[in-house]
Amino acid sequence: MLIEPKSLPEVSYEGMNNVHRNEIQILNQLYDALKTNEPEEKINKLLKNFEEDLEKHFSYEEDLMRRTGFFAYECHFEEHNRVRKEVKEFINRWKKNKNNKLLAEYLEETFKNWIVEHVLTMDTVTAQWISTVINGLPFQINQKG
Numbered sequence: 001m002l003i004e005p006k007s008l009p010e011v012s013y014e015g016m017n018n019v020h021r022n023e024i025q026i027l028n029q030l031y032d033a034l035k036t037n038e039p040e041e042k043i044n045k046l047l048k049n050f051e052e053d054l055e056k057h058f059s060y061e062e063d064l065m066r067r068t069g070f071f072a073y074e075c076h077f078e079e080h081n082r083v084r085k086e087v088k089e090f091i092n093r094w095k096k097n098k099n100n101k102l103l104a105e106y107l108e109e110t111f112k113n114w115i116v117e118h119v120l121t122m123d124t125v126t127a128q129w130i131s132t133v134i135n136g137l138p139f140q141i142n143q144k145g
């Protein structure tokens with residue numbers, strides 16, 4: 001297990017917590033498969049799941065930020081883009097060298113710290129904004145994520 005699900009901080013908008021919980025599960029599956037050297041095919045599938053889920057996570061937040069006119073949209077969006085690029089690079093590297101250890105190290109040493117820190121900072125501020133704005137709106141936004 002890369003991240004104990006309970007150790008991930010909660011934010012004040014439940015839809016984002018759902019998205020985060022789901023991502024940790026997918027991330028842990030990928031990490032465990034890398035650590036136990038599962039067949040290439042399986043790792044490839046889990047990598048695809050992770051990449052798709054990360055995109056879903058980021059676009060979900062970006063959509064909410066746009067709909068609520070979040071003041072630091074650009075900053076949060078650029079940070080997501082930086083990580084989109086970084087993750088893609090590591091996935092492409094794995095596709096070339098099939099080096100499970102190297103990818104597991106990236107998750108341990110970089111991605112894990114990044115996601116915890118990101119949830120504690122940008123996501124926390126964003127969630128506060130979103131819940132404040134949504135509570136004051138006369139319509140409902142889907143909170144399921």
Ligand SMILES: [Fe+2]
Nearest residue numbers: 020057061123
């Ligand atoms: Fe997030």
Ligand SMILES: [Fe+2]
Nearest residue numbers: 061118122123
């Ligand atoms: Fe985010």
